[in-house]
Amino acid sequence: MIAVVGLGKAGLPLSFVIADSGLKVIGVDVDAKKCDMINRGTNPIPEEPGLGELVEKHGGKNLIATPEYEDAAGCDVFIVIVPLFVDDTYNPDFGILESAFRSVGRILKRGDLVVLETTVPPMTTETLARRWLEEESGLELGEFHLAHSPERIMTGYSISRLREFAKVVGGVDEESGTKVYDIYKKFIADLHMVSSARVAEFIKLMEGCYRDVNIALANELFKISGELGINFYEAREYANHEYCHLHMPSTGVGGHCIPVYPWFLIKYMEEREKFSYSELLRTSRTINDEMIEYWAGKIILECLKVNKPLDDVKICIKGITFRQGVKQLYHSRNLALVKLLMEKGLNIFVYDELFSEEELEKMGLRGISPDDADLIFDSSELWMEIP
Ligand SMILES: NC(=O)c1ccc[n+]([C@@H]2O[C@H](COP(=O)([O-])OP(=O)(O)OC[C@H]3O[C@@H](n4cnc5c(N)ncnc54)[C@H](O)[C@@H]3O)[C@@H](O)[C@H]2O)c1
Incomplete structure (x- = not known):
């Protein structure tokens, strides 16, 4: 029997894909209300396509959710x-991870396998995770098995990603590698074993860094093309080919993943005084975070075309979430842009179909219909309009 610890946006789809393969799953989550919902067959993440049907089919049956780790002792x-x-200085805060691993350690038995799927700084699996488990269980690595398999889902595509996307596993030792591969093969179709947990961890970090650097490059070329009077999108269409994959420009990069993962490597290198090794990663972070300054400048210039005093111009920022269609605000650069413009004393309103007027008010924001604004800035499409 398999236990999945953490039934959030990543853990819940994974646990139900496992349950749907016919295996019995115990889902452990400190949120007792969420566990109740799941056991009643109610999906706590309704915005995730395909998850509702699985929760209805397996919740409280093939998958039993519980806030008590003890209930998973038979797994x-x-x-x-x-x-x-x-944290505020971009250092990882291991508090939740340590608590979860120590709780698993207390029910760990000889021969069990523990797999870390959370994206972590290099070598977390073989050092911290191993230590927490050994300290709590009194067992040594070898008596239990330990591996890493990075979660590569994307909210809104989680079920299809788990079913169709390549997934990797890597053990902290050879036996753990073989063991994790054999078990994951039962519910993941496109599975690949890599040589170590360290490699498995790094794959996810590489991917996040690639995306962040690529977006920073797109943002920089976008700004340069603007100075040259060139349509960036026209040029990009022909620039991209087999060896050139320029991403899209943006107001920056938000969410829990891409803006966070480069810091795991930057901090790791800086701790070792290898400052020059992660210069590109650090610069890309700065370029992406500073895009809101660029857009604030553009918006102010556009406001000057409206026949009103600057602070009377009703500006509507359309879209405040970090990604279009996903109701999440963590490190949202669109929301940061709204706040920056408000700090500059401009007359800022927002429109986002995912939020009610009440929800916006609670965040200290004012809602508006785009039709009633003097200037609209669409944060995902990056266009401005004076209606
Ligand atoms: N959401 C994504 O799109 C995504 C994509 C790829 C990878 N990930 C990885 O998944 C990790 C988790 O992200 P998420 O989006 O699922 O987070 P989330 O906030 O949606 O869910 C986390 C869950 O863990 C539970 N939890 C907290 N402490 C716990 C504990 N000590 N024991 C048991 N349960 C506990 C919470 O109650 C919550 O239900 C991320 O840190 C990231 O590394 C997420």
Whole structure:
């Protein structure tokens, strides 16, 4: 029997894909209300396509959710997928991960396998995770098995990603690698074993860094093309080919993943005084975060075309979430842009179909219909209009 620890946006789809393959799953989550919902067959993440049907079919049956780790004591595989945040100085805060691993350690038995799926700084699986488990269980690595398999889902596409996207697994030792591969093969179609947990961890970090750097490049070329009077999108269409994959420009990069993962490597290199090794990653972070300054400048210039004093111009920022269609605000650069323009004393309103007037008010924002604005800035399409 498999336990999935952390039934959030990543853990819940994974646990139901496992349950749908016919395996019995115990889902452990500290949120007792969420566990109740799941056991009643109610989907706590309705915005995730395909998840509702699985929760209805398996909730409280093939998958039983519980806030008590003790209820998972009979499991022999533990998959941990709880959040890991960074603090204000971008250092990882291991608090939740440590608590989850120590709780698993207390019910760990000889021969069990523990798999970390949360994206983590390099070598977390083989150092911290191993230590927490050994300290709590009194067992040594070898008596239990330990591996990493990065979660590569994207909210809104989680079920299809788990079913169709390549997934990798890597053990902290050879036996753990073989064991994790054999178990994951039962519910993941496109599975690949890599040589170590360290490699598996790095794959996810590489991917996040590639996206962040690529977006920073797109943003920089977008600004340059503007100075040259060139339509960036026209040029990009022909620039991209097999060896050139320029991403799209934006107001920056938001969410829990891409803006966070480069910091795991930047901090790791800086701790070792290898400052020059992660210069590109750091610069890309700065370029992406500073895009809101660029857009604030453009918006102000456009406002000057409206026949009103600057602070009377009703500006509507359309879209405040970090990604279009996903109701999440973590590190949203669109929301940061709204706040920056408000700080500059401009007359800022927002429109986002995912939020009610009441929800906007609670965040200290004013809603508006785009038709009633003097200037609209669409944050995902990056266009401005004076209606
Ligand atoms: N959401 C995504 O799109 C995504 C994509 C790829 C990878 N990930 C990875 O998944 C991790 C988790 O992200 P998420 O989006 O699922 O987070 P989330 O906030 O949606 O869910 C986390 C869940 O963990 C539970 N939890 C917290 N502490 C716990 C503990 N000690 N024991 C048991 N449960 C606990 C919470 O109650 C919550 O239900 C991320 O840190 C990231 O590494 C997420």
